[in-house]
Amino acid sequence: MNISIKLMILFSTLIVATVGTSSFIAFQSVEASVIDSELQDMSSVVKFKENEIQTLHSRASEDLVFAVQNPAFVDYFELPDTQAGNVYDENGVKQFTPEQQVIKDKLDTWIYNFQSKFSVDETCLIDDKGQEHTRLTFQEIAPADDLSSEEAAAPFFDPSFLLDKAEVHLQYPYVSPDSERWVFAYTTPIVTSDGSKPAFYHFEMPIIVFQELVDVDVGRMYVVDPDGFIIADSDDSSLANAKYNVNPGTITDFEPSDYFPSIQTVYASSEFNDIIQGMQTSTEGSGTYSKDGEKHYVSYKQLPTFGWTLVYDKPYSLMLVGDTNLSNLRTTMAIVASAISAGGLLAVVGVSSRITKPINQLAKECKSQNPAHLKKVTVSTKDEFSHVSTAINGMIDQVNQLEKQKEEFSSMVTHELKTPLTPIIGWCQTLQNQKILGPINEKQTKAIDSILKNAKRLQLMIGDVLDAQKLDMDRMRFDYKDISVNEFLEYLHTNLQNVMEPKQIEYINNTKGELKIQSDKNRLEQVFSNLILNAVDFAPQENGRIEISAEDNGDFILFHVKDNGIGIAKDNQKDLFKKFYQVDTSHARKHGGTGLGLSVSKGIIEGLGGKISVESDEGKGADFQFTVPKKPKPKEKE
């Protein structure tokens, strides 16, 4: 695996883990503190609402007390007419004396004005016998024949007479037969100057005002009675309308269970049951439960009246509402975390590419090196990597030094091996010319011929070895000259005549047309000599034939050296151009040589920019073909 990929994986993992974890922790802590403050907020909303309810009650109570401060109430009951007791006609209708009527009219007007200022459904003045003396329902003054004499059955009747002056009794809700909806009543006694309580005054306030009080912008607020029925609910406007409308005349029949939904309808789960239990055992508290996969937060507080509890319920998604909420916050944090991660990843890519760039560059420079001319690497950084460059350059220096020594050795060997051959060949040939040093006998001639032949062979082999070494070191240099291919091939023929003659080999030149080439004549001659000498060696004893040809092939000249010799088995062809390779046959062994000829020829042709190959079959001769560029190939950049 690449270092850069490793770094990327490592750092990416680190970044994602770090950013992810810190975002998660940050969100968790933000979430916790937001929820904490939201819960406090909820609790203060609940307290505020409780205050409002308290204010409602106390204001209603104050208003009631204020209303009965009108002296007409006492005046009415201190009238001898009133004190004489109620008088009814034959239909059971309460009869008012003119004196009573005067004061009653005053009271009706007073109450009328009072009712117009406060949201009360009904007001009523009831004496200790249960007889109504005046009643206004929705600002309608009830006529005398509509005044009830059976009000002693009202739930607030007895408690009202237990009160002192200016004390107010708040009656648990019931269905008012007059307003025909759920109400709760405020009552206070009328106390005359002698301290007696001949009557009480009360009014009914619709329970719907609670519905208005529990109205909240976010979340759900509701009021639960001690039996677990929801009296008012911000989520259920129907409570204010349909369910309050009950049949008239059922004043005693006001079981909340018949009209109000149970708190169990909010949600049924063990978590929620725990909250309900909390409401029953403590005056205030909070809790959470899950509903439809969302967490709900609940804050509740018991109201001072009727054992009712005010409950505020907010789902998670509505926590921190306003410009943003927690979900938005989570999304924002996720986006920020992603952006940071992405930035981090980009940085990682940048950093890792910075780290690996010199490595890749070094690898590239090393790959492009010519082993014969090692150049110092140019990668330089200001970090540890420069140690690597320095080390490699040190190594390159040493290798180049070694190469130089090899070159010097090669040059020395050339000179030292060839020099002794000069007198050997020279003396042999001098001896052969019997005019110079006198006659020699046949055996001496044979000996001298043998020395000369072997010296010549040695000369060729030295040449091959040195060429092979030059090719290895890429030190073979070419001298490009204009060559007439036709003249060159004729020259070859003449030059190799003495080799072909003994075997009476037929030399055929199939070249057509004038061909010119710019190449190294000596090296081309070397290649041809190698191929032709091989061909001569492997030619049949009789009717040996060597065909050479040159033809135009675009930017190249294509040469053929074809013989009718023993040919080369397919298996042996691929190794033919390898160094020191000799086809292992008895014939070949007789042929001798260093096994470098074809390898050197291949090196020369490739060095000139061409290609060499062979087509042959055992017993069917061989066709060596090679291309040589017409123009010197451009030198590789160094």
Add this chain to the structure above:
Amino acid sequence: MKILGIDDNADITEMLDTVLNSAEHEFSFVNNGKEGLEKIKQNTYDMVLLDLSMPNFTGIDVVNGLNDAGIMNKQKIVLFTASSMTDTEIEQLLKKGVHSCIRKPVDIPVLLEKLVEIENS
């Protein structure tokens, strides 16, 4: 042709002495470069067969010495060397006034032929 051979290898100069004198050339030789340079300065030759690789005073030193003395063209300087040199390297020496180059080892008939060629050039 009056020929001076300069070569540190006595076997070569002796062989040349035998061959060239019998081929009716007037051949003499020295076995070091410095002596060779002095000989050329003091005598007149048609041709000098000059080995390149010699200890202490090389063939190049001889060529430079001749150039310094301004007597490069007094005779034909023919390199007779076993060193592996490219034609380009030889050309540089030709520019310095060297006439031509014969590579060692050489076939005696070829050598004699070349000498005639050079004489006639």
